[in-house]
Amino acid sequence: MESCFWLLLVLITLAIIIHIVQAQDQKGFISLDCGLPDDQMSPYKMKGTELWFSSDKEFIQSGKTGRVRENPNGYAEPYLTMRYFPEGRRNCYNLSVDKGRKYLIKAYFLYGNYDGLYTNPVFDLYLGPNLWDTIDLETLVNGTAEEILHIPTSNSLQICLVKTGNTSPVITALELRPMGKKSYITKSGSLDFFFRRYHSDSRVPLRRRTDVYDRRWYPFFMREWTQIYTDLEVSNSNDYVPPQGALKSAATPTNTRDPLTIKWSSANPSDQYYLYAHFAEIQDLQANETREFNILLNGQHYSGPVIPKKLDVTTIDNVNPKTCQGGECSFQLIRTKRSTLPPLLNAFEVYKVIRFPQSETDENDVDAIKDIASSYGLSKITWQGDPCVPQQLMWDGLNCNNTDMSSTPPRITSLNLSSSGLTGTIAAAIQSLTKLEKLDLSNNNLTGVVPEFLGNMESLSVINLSGNNLNGSIPQALHKKGLELSVDGNPMLCLSDSCKEAPKKKVLVPIVASAAFAAIVIVVLICFLVFGKKKKTILQGLDLPPRTSTVEVTFANKNRRRYTYSEVIQMTNNFQRVLGKGGFGMVYHGTVNGSEQVAVKVLSKSSTQGYKEFKTEVDLLLRVHHTNLVSLVGYCYEGDQLALIYEFLPNGDLKHHLSGKGGRSIINWSTRLLIALDASLGLEYLHVGCKPPMVHRDIKTANLLLDENFKAKLADFGLSRSFQGGGEAQNSTVIAGTPGYVDPEYNHSGRLAEKSDVYSFGIVLLEMITNQPVINQTTENSHITQWVGFMVNRGDIIDIMDPNLGNDYDVNSVWRALELAMSCANPVSSKRPSMSKVIQELKECIVCENSGIHNNRGLEPQEMNVSFDTTVVPIAR
Secondary structure: OHHHHHHHHHHHHHHHHHHHHHHHHOOOOEEEEOOOOOOOOOOEEOOOOOOEEEEOOOOOOOOEEEEOOOOOOOOOHHHOEEEEOOOOOEEEEEEEOOOOOOEEEEEEEOOOOOOOOOOOOEEEEEEOOEEEEEEEOOOOOOOEEEEEEEOOOOOEEEEEEEEOOOOOOEEOEEEEEEOOOOOOOOOOOEEEEEEEEEOOOOOOOEOOOOOOOOOOEEEOOOOOEEEEEOOOOOEOOOOOOOOHHHHOEEEEEOOOOOOEEEEEEOOOOOOOEEEEEEEOEOOOOOOOOOEOEEEEEOOEEEEEEEOOOEOEOEEEEOOOOEOOHHHEEEEEEEEOOOOOEOOOEOEEEEEEEEOOOOOOOOHHHHHHHHHHHHHHOOOOOOOOOOOOOOHHHOOOOEEEOOOOOOOOOOOEEEEEOOOOOOEEOOOHHHHHOOOOOEEEOOOOEEOOEOOHHHHHOOOOOEEEOOOOOOEEEOOHHHOOOOOEEEOOOOOEEEOOHHHOOOOOOHHHHHHHHHHHHHHHHHHHHHHHHHHHOHHHOOOOOOOOOOOOOOOOOOOHHHOOEEEOHHHHHHHOOOOOOEEEEOOOEEEEEEEEOOOEEEEEEEEOOOOHHHHHHHHHHHHHHOOOOOOOEOOEEEEEEEOOEEEEEEEOOOOOEHHHHHHOHHHOOOOOHHHHHHHHHHHHHHHHHHHHHOOOOEEOOOOOHHHEEEOOOOOEEEOOOOOOEEOOEOOEOEEOOOOOOOOOOOOHHHHHHOEEOHHHHHHHHHHHHHHHHHOOOOEOOOOOOOEHHHHHHHHHHHOOOHHHOOHHHOOOOEHHHHHHHHHHHHHHOOOOHHHOOOHHHHHHHHHHHHHHHHHHOOOOEOOOOOOOOOOOOOOOOOOOO
16 A cells, blocks of 8 residues: 555656656747637647647737638648738737747748638738748648748847738747757858758658657658668757657668768759758667768768767758759768768758848837837837838838848837827837937827927937927927927917016005915815815725725726736635735735736735835826836725736846845846846836826835846835926935935935935946845945945955856946946935936946957956945935
8 A cells, every 4th residue: 555655656746747847848939829719728738749839819919810611731729720910011929039049930821711712812921120931822722831040139029921912911820949059050141941851761740749949850761762760769969959750760872882862952043051961870880880971062072971970969060051053952971982881861951041131120219119109008000010121111100210121220210190199298218219300299189298308319300299288388408409399289388488477566466465365265265175074085096995994996997907806816826826025915926817927916904004005006006107117907906805916027026036046047247237227217207207207215126027038127116106306306204115225315304306216226236236235234334335335445346246247248338337326326316317317328338238248258457437425325214
């Protein structure tokens, strides 16, 4: 009985290990079943491959779904549903990838008479801004697949279907597989799949179960060949990792004196190829037997002599691309004179070079225009794919430069959103379009003031804000020579000089005094009425009722889903997995809609301070939306049960990554700079984009959350407060924040302003640079600012940097970031930069890092223009 128990335990453990290994093997895989109906499970496991396929609906904003009616080739389930695009000329999938990593990308297309019209479509397939291929389903009536090895130049990959006639583009499946870094290396260009074969008389293609990269290997055998085979395991540990099924068999010429020849034709004689031949000796050779051969390509020596290793793969590839004379290609293995055995070949791959000459639009411009679209809720079907290129598919309302097959990234030079139904304030993200020359926001319903940043945009020469509801005065920065400004049709807007009231004459004093007295009487009456009914007042909108009340909070107009408390219990699996804990209560992991992961913040009934923070966070998150702020999915308000449901960010917080706690990875310097930029963009939005402006008050590494691509988002807005703006501070009754991060001026005076957040951000940036604790009571220089100042004064520059980075950074970008951090953490608020200036400096740091990292790694002594008072440190509350 006991032995049975242990056997069962071993089997269960083995099953768990196998499941974990399978999950890890698919890390980074993207497998989309295009057009999967909403009522079908997603993700699901594809039979025979162990691959997990998901619905594509989260990766594209357009298209309709259908299912094939005719399946002549017996395709498997992921390839029987499709998404088709009757509307719009260009429709694009947006996929998150790792910039600079090689991916195997596969797209599948099958018409299958899904609409019953027998009109097979023809359309173009684009990879980013470049034409990948034309999909002709009129000719390839039984479907086709496109496969490419490609290195993305940004963290976002766009695969677009472009209508070229009257038929609707259609796609059935889309797959991405991250590849090994040292495989399939080219001088330039991407690799378009030509063929991939293993040499066996079998009829069974190989795929996922035996190939770690999910490459498809098709059997290929000729009558003049003889097959050899082994049951033994063949080592396939090189960078290409061919599958066992492809290595355990091989072809040799039946006539042992003949060469082994493979031929193919090229439609274009100028086509260039990369070849990958995989060899392994799978026979037991006698002492007097030798297998040795040379490789010829088009009659010219290509490689060799080659002696295949016993039960161990050798891959022969070419460093430079090869062409075939007259478009006819011949690859031959010829035995040497001393060889007693014929040549063998286990597997062979051929790829054609495909060049994508058009650069993608500048990454910062793309982020900016997407932020603008998000701010205004724009969902134009024409705003898909690259904003600027190709030129014939440029987004409506944009003009760009460098759009004619240029190696220089195009920049957005004109933005026309006239009569687009815009509401709210002028988006702060506009200032990130640094090459913008013309801006037209006329004939909308924009409110708020004209932002000063418009006057600071050097390239901007034409601004049309007419026909809106803007108010206040025109900033002085916009009164500059050469700027064409149109502001008519804004009744509440006036020029700076005309806004000043004329001096009042003394004869008007009695009238003014009377008016003032009347105003005082009215105010007293209003106060009496309001405070006299205080106990009976039902707090509306975002003012939550007392804890004992059951009055509904007015969320209805906020487009956020309301969940019941039982649904909260269900989505968190009875609060099974804890993500964190705060003054308000616990944060749990949850799932909604069957697949969408969320973080659920549940208010503790014993938390009085947490209730105030909860209310503040509700107030802010229902009013703001920005790509660098954690977004609200929904809420629960049922009796005294309150919870907020947020988007889930799988990489946790920055603090754990810097410390390496919880198995978190150590983030490299380039990524730290991007995280700092993300945080600064979120803060700038709170300071500039919100009306009234907001100050976060609790910026720290623990409140910077990271998504799957390490994009940072600000979280925990429970301490946030509004302020007057314009650099003015306001009094705060209670000093709030985390010890060590609190602005010393705010700590002493209680006066709150946006520069308080700038100080906290400076401390975060110092943490990212040094990985030192913010407060260390065991040293004389207990605060991180004191420690850095002390190290700078001693000249110990190398010791300032986080040793986990291993000197893998550019010296100049590090210096600039350190100087910026010290400037932000200056104890005198007037000497700190604005967040807009911080963003500009960080972008320059990133450019510096990207341009200099290959030439200059490691810190060397340099002069640093920093003046830092290490005697003033924050006082812990």
